[in-house]
Amino acid sequence: MQTDVNVAKMLEDPEFKALTSQKNRISLILTVCEMVLFFGFIALIAFQKPFLGTKISGAVTIGIPIAVGAIVFSWVLTGIYVFWANTKYDSMVRRIRERLGG
């Protein structure tokens, strides 16, 4: 565990503050994206049934790629987050830890 001096120092560190606010922002934006994606889909089913039943090619309705797209895009969103965290976030954490110890 760190000494109290280091804890105080780190909490006041501008880079640490940037780190937390950036991470919160990304988490929040992606959470809102996923909610819009899913509840948008539910809203389409509730209010736009005929649209989802529109045929796009042969018997295939547009509802099918939309539903499968909701599954795939949910995964893509987690991929975006993990990619950002593995590249940007981890290197910011490393820099802070090198500078301030820990």
Add this chain to the structure above:
Amino acid sequence: MEQTAIGQANLTSIIFFLGFVASTLGITYWAAKRTRSTSEFYAAGRSITGFQNGLALAGDYMSAASFLGIAGLVSTRGYDGLIYSVGWLVGWPILTFLIAEPLRNLGKYTFADVLAYRLSQRPIRTAAATGSLVTVLFYLIAQMVGAGTLIKLMFGLPYEVALILVGTLMIAYVLFGGMLATTWVQIIKAVLLLGGATILVLLTLSKFGFSYAELFQAASTQYGDKFLQPGGLVSDPIDAFSLGLALMFGTAGLPHILMRFYTVPDAKEARKSVFYATGFIGYFYILTVTIGFGAAVLVGSKIITGIDKGGNMAAPLLAEALGGDVFLGFLAAVAFATILAVVAGLTLAGASALSHDLYVGVIRKGVANEKEEVKVARMATVGLGVAAILLGMLFKGQNVAFMVGLAFAVAASANFPALVMSIFWKGLSTTGAVASIYTGLFLAVGLIVVSPTVWVDIFKNPAALYPLKNPGLFSMGAAFIVAIAVSLLTADKGAEEKFSEEKLRSYVGIGAE
């Protein structure tokens, strides 16, 4: 197809089944020698890689009920089954964005550890353990009743015998092999289930020139355009929204899923594992939906509902039609493995709430040596396993499908709000968090009891006191409001002061175990 081998003891299924039992018991024996400390019992010594944990998470989550149930729903109701499958995935991104890493950095074995980081140990652990146990028990009852019914349907074994078999095996895995054995059972199951479903999809598509367009064309020719359009699933938008909330935020409050993040060495691996898990689970639902459409066309929904009204035998029937007895036997054994992996994970999560949170955290006030804690955890495992078997027998023949939904509603209402607020909101007080957990818990359970699902369908009352089938919207909303209001009224200085330290550990991982 006039005849089916489903429901009879089939030589290949017995061979596959015995092979699975033998190899998992072998793993349990191997794991038992490596399971002595608390960290080994609850968290596999934090030795699991992100990829392995991704598979194990998928193995923990993909239940036989969802595999057989979604395929069945698609085979009988077409597009509506596809809508249903989307809902079961959307919790995973939320888990990734908000919970996985802070949970790993702040906790040790249970999600209650995160809450107890800066709130008063005894009240918060009591509340969180109650929320965990209620979630686990509802989930477990649904799984056990489903297991008994499915095994009876597939192997012809009596319901009670099936329950005792499942219960004994799951107790053996968890009791002797702890999290290490449970993890490998889940990994093997995930590989078998994903592999088996992939083969079944390839066999299906080979009948349609490997073209989805042709599969859908055939489905539409046989069942009409309606089959590929949304039907009656979302008849009440508010109810659908309420269910959606529970599914989306409930996943991030399921104790057996949250517990898995402690098996990896650090937050980075935790984050990777949830990405892999989301991919595997999404792929699994796409396979399952394909199997459902395949079964509708190649087996026919009349035959499917003729064998089981709920359509649960759609996937096994398709496997039999395309791959004969051998493939049916394989798939039946896979379904059995699937049940075992899920109930083992649930039992371990329940046991850890009893031993780590209630016994050590509350009764012993945090002072107990490792040996004692592992011993209590093992006793809790046996107790829960026996309870699961007895509850399974008690609820025999009951319609318990709503209990999985209820488990998600409790997880989203009791566990998730307190957990997410303890991570992100400095002002959360012990009283606020405790009040939030009990509010979410009682509202979720109470509203289900007076909803059409229980009040009308089970208690046979003429009208429901609560109009919706899903409590999530009100129970989760109330849990958040109570957490904020009570915290503002009962400011917790000690908890606020510890927030800076928590923040460092949560974001940077300093001091994480």
